[in-house]
Amino acid sequence: MATYRIVPPIVHHDLVRRAYLHRGYTSEEAEDGARFCELAATYGIHTHNAIKALHLDHLFGSAVGGCKPGAEIRVVDKPFAASEAWDAQLKLGQSVAFRAMDKCMTLADKYGIGQVSVDNAFHYLWGGGYVMEAAKKGYIAYTNCTSTLAEVVPFGGKFPVLGTNPHSWGLPTTEACGFPIVIDWATSTVAMGRVQQLRREKKPLPQNAAVDSEGLPTIDPEKAQWLLPFGAHKGSGLSVLIEVLGALIGGSLPTLRGGGGHPLFTGKELPAGEKRTSSFYFQVIHPEAISSGLFAQGRKQHENVRQVLQDILGHGNESCMLPGQPEAENAKHTEKAGGLLFSEAEVEALNELAAECGAPALESTYKTYTT
Amino acid sequence: MATYRIVPPIVHHDLVRRAYLHRGYTSEEAEDGARFCELAATYGIHTHNAIKALHLDHLFGSAVGGCKPGAEIRVVDKPFAASEAWDAQLKLGQSVAFRAMDKCMTLADKYGIGQVSVDNAFHYLWGGGYVMEAAKKGYIAYTNCTSTLAEVVPFGGKFPVLGTNPHSWGLPTTEACGFPIVIDWATSTVAMGRVQQLRREKKPLPQNAAVDSEGLPTIDPEKAQWLLPFGAHKGSGLSVLIEVLGALIGGSLPTLRGGGGHPLFTGKELPAGEKRTSSFYFQVIHPEAISSGLFAQGRKQHENVRQVLQDILGHGNESCMLPGQPEAENAKHTEKAGGLLFSEAEVEALNELAAECGAPALESTYKTYTT
Numbered sequence: 001m002a003t004y005r006i007v008p009p010i011v012h013h014d015l016v017r018r019a020y021l022h023r024g025y026t027s028e029e030a031e032d033g034a035r036f037c038e039l040a041a042t043y044g045i046h047t048h049n050a051i052k053a054l055h056l057d058h059l060f061g062s063a064v065g066g067c068k069p070g071a072e073i074r075v076v077d078k079p080f081a082a083s084e085a086w087d088a089q090l091k092l093g094q095s096v097a098f099r100a101m102d103k104c105m106t107l108a109d110k111y112g113i114g115q116v117s118v119d120n121a122f123h124y125l126w127g128g129g130y131v132m133e134a135a136k137k138g139y140i141a142y143t144n145c146t147s148t149l150a151e152v153v154p155f156g157g158k159f160p161v162l163g164t165n166p167h168s169w170g171l172p173t174t175e176a177c178g179f180p181i182v183i184d185w186a187t188s189t190v191a192m193g194r195v196q197q198l199r200r201e202k203k204p205l206p207q208n209a210a211v212d213s214e215g216l217p218t219i220d221p222e223k224a225q226w227l228l229p230f231g232a233h234k235g236s237g238l239s240v241l242i243e244v245l246g247a248l249i250g251g252s253l254p255t256l257r258g259g260g261g262h263p264l265f266t267g268k269e270l271p272a273g274e275k276r277t278s279s280f281y282f283q284v285i286h287p288e289a290i291s292s293g294l295f296a297q298g299r300k301q302h303e304n305v306r307q308v309l310q311d312i313l314g315h316g317n318e319s320c321m322l323p324g325q326p327e328a329e330n331a332k333h334t335e336k337a338g339g340l341l342f343s344e345a346e347v348e349a350l351n352e353l354a355a356e357c358g359a360p361a362l363e364s365t366y367k368t369y370t371t
Numbered sequence: 372m373a374t375y376r377i378v379p380p381i382v383h384h385d386l387v388r389r390a391y392l393h394r395g396y397t398s399e400e401a402e403d404g405a406r407f408c409e410l411a412a413t414y415g416i417h418t419h420n421a422i423k424a425l426h427l428d429h430l431f432g433s434a435v436g437g438c439k440p441g442a443e444i445r446v447v448d449k450p451f452a453a454s455e456a457w458d459a460q461l462k463l464g465q466s467v468a469f470r471a472m473d474k475c476m477t478l479a480d481k482y483g484i485g486q487v488s489v490d491n492a493f494h495y496l497w498g499g500g501y502v503m504e505a506a507k508k509g510y511i512a513y514t515n516c517t518s519t520l521a522e523v524v525p526f527g528g529k530f531p532v533l534g535t536n537p538h539s540w541g542l543p544t545t546e547a548c549g550f551p552i553v554i555d556w557a558t559s560t561v562a563m564g565r566v567q568q569l570r571r572e573k574k575p576l577p578q579n580a581a582v583d584s585e586g587l588p589t590i591d592p593e594k595a596q597w598l599l600p601f602g603a604h605k606g607s608g609l610s611v612l613i614e615v616l617g618a619l620i621g622g623s624l625p626t627l628r629g630g631g632g633h634p635l636f637t638g639k640e641l642p643a644g645e646k647r648t649s650s651f652y653f654q655v656i657h658p659e660a661i662s663s664g665l666f667a668q669g670r671k672q673h674e675n676v677r678q679v680l681q682d683i684l685g686h687g688n689e690s691c692m693l694p695g696q697p698e699a700e701n702a703k704h705t706e707k708a709g710g711l712l713f714s715e716a717e718v719e720a721l722n723e724l725a726a727e728c729g730a731p732a733l734e735s736t737y738k739t740y741t742t
Contacts (some may be wrong), residue, residue, distance in 0.1 A: 078483065283484070
């Protein structure tokens with residue numbers, strides 16, 4: 001149970017839009033930034049809402065040249081009809097991601113599948129949001145990205161060289177179960193933010209989540225220095241997969257990535273000719289393109305998916321949650337409340353952003369909502 | 372350290388080919404079957420070599436109508452240029468998978484990406500083999516399939532409703548590190564075969580690998596009844612992903628899948644109009660299609676991948692194994708031995724197959740090789 005303030009979407013949208021404009025972004029980018037933050041808030045993604053978006057922009061983005069307001073996406077000329085490769089030239093990640101997913105859907109309509117790879121990218125925040133939007137439109141969608149900082153130790157290693165590299169899949173299951181299944185997580189067991197939270201709360205970490213400065217596993221949050229992949233070699237492989245895809249797209253060494261936050265390069269200049277940017281990969285599949293049409297009992301495709309999901313959630317598994325279900329339940333709360341839900345601390349942080357850009361502060365009279 | 376008999380590839384090929392012919396397969400299917408088993412043996416995949424292939428065929432395949440020798444693949448008519456959907460009509464899984472991967476490569480050459488989905492499929496054994504072959508030819512390759520039996524309990528559940536549903540990715544890294552990176556595993560923590568092995572050896576299971584008949588986690592191999600996904604909700608999501616893809620392609624209820632081995636349906640007839648088949652999904656990406664060409668220090672694409680892999684394996688991580696490295700090391704042993712490596716027990720099992728089809732027994736004079 002938690003209590004939140006109900007913030008009107010229009011007020012939130014205006015605040016976020018003005019915050020981006022104040023940082024020098026174009027009105028189109030500011031709209032994309034506001035749209036994304038509303039999406040995150042609607043689905044209860046408190047780790048990647050407006051506060052995180054504008055904080056990241058301050059730490060690694062427009063304030064330090066990691067993200068370039070007004071940058072234009074350059075499409076690299078290629079002879080492959082169902083693919084595009086883009087040089088994002090450090091454009092706002094959310095703007096790039098929305099456009100890439102739109103392009104993938106257009107390609108999938110024609111070719112059954114489409115992909116967009118993106119070089120010189122800046123943080124797109126929550127991959128699950130982009131695949132969820134495509135899944136709600138009826139597509140199978142996928143994205144991954146190399147994370148800004150290499151803070152994960154590979155399976156069997158000692159030193160952080162992998163990003164928390166997230167994978168996100170969205171599946172068109174709204175007709176089948178009421179919401180799109182969204183499988184969306186970092187390849188580390190936990191995020192660094194979780195380690196910091198447990199350190200503040202003086203609580204132990206989960207097993208196999210972190211290592212100390214010697215590279216030895218620890219559950220002591222004071223000793224925890226770097227993260228471990230989830231699922232031993234399996235999760236580690238899923239992280240390496242993204243590093244290699246990033247390298248094929250155009251990304252350089254993982255330990256160079258980001259704004260110089262890695263211990264190997266703290267305070268050092270980027271070597272000449274080197275790159276610190278992330279890479280994105282997007283893919284959309286048209287569900288009709290993979291359908292044989294030969295469904296049991298003469299079912300339609302979405303009826304077949306519904307039956308399969310009911311089988312999975314039957315036989316004693318009734319209390320299982322499908323991936324994406326927590327987000328769907330958060331969205332129901334948002335709808336019921338009639339506005340976006342923010343904690344008191346979040347309202348304060350949003351008001352700091354409002355003060356920065358000259359937007360009106362959120363009113364202290366907004367009603368509360370308890371989940 | 373282990374000691375093996377060195378079996379000449381030509382002798383192995385002839386034995387496996389004749390075993391498939393004896394079961395009624397066409398000469399083309401028998402060649403595909405032999406090619407696949409040689410691939411598995413070359414890379415040391417003892418769990419999916421000729422013995423397993425022909426044992427599975429006996430249990431679930433040609434002997435019981437789960438696989439139909441001489442079946443023709445039917446291409447379902449679709450208006451999507453970079454995609455094909457196939458009705459395999461229960462054709463030998465290896466033949467279907469080799470052809471599907473070839474088709475994906477042809478599509479990727481033209482469109483940058485290509486996919487083939489397969490309905491009414493029968494077990495293709497080792498997905499890693501197909502993606503490895505494509506990766507050795509320079510492509511990014513992926514496959515998944517719904518496994519025959521639903522023996523995995525979803526995260527938070529009690530009852531087995533998911534296959535061990537494997538994912539396999541192959542990456543074109545031969546120029547960068549000497550072998551293709553192959554990320555290939557089931558979404559269960561361990562396979563059921565491993566549980567049976569530990570039961571025989573009276574050794575405990577790993578944590579979070581299995582549950583008892585009440586659905587409670589256990590490390591006692593005597594009590595272990597069903598498997599758990601790896602990595603809690605993350606691995607469980609990766610398994611659900613394959614179930615939903617299978618449902619979109621044409622597969623029916625997971626608990627109906629396979630030859631009636633699931634506890635819900637043991638000894639029961641398949642309900643009228645129902646399906647028990649697996650589904651396959653294949654995808655190939657042309658690496659040139661995703662390249663921005665903007666590599667740091669003026670590197671070429673494969674040089675960039677090499678530098679990234681060296682960064683990952685540096686800084687104290689020198690003893691890490693990349694995914695696919697164990698298979699590559701097995702292939703070196705095969706090359707050094709000048710033949711395929713089988714244990715004494717495997718030679719005996721191969722000789723049983725030889726006796727079944729009238730092929731000459733393997734000679735007891737074959738030299739040994741110790742790894």
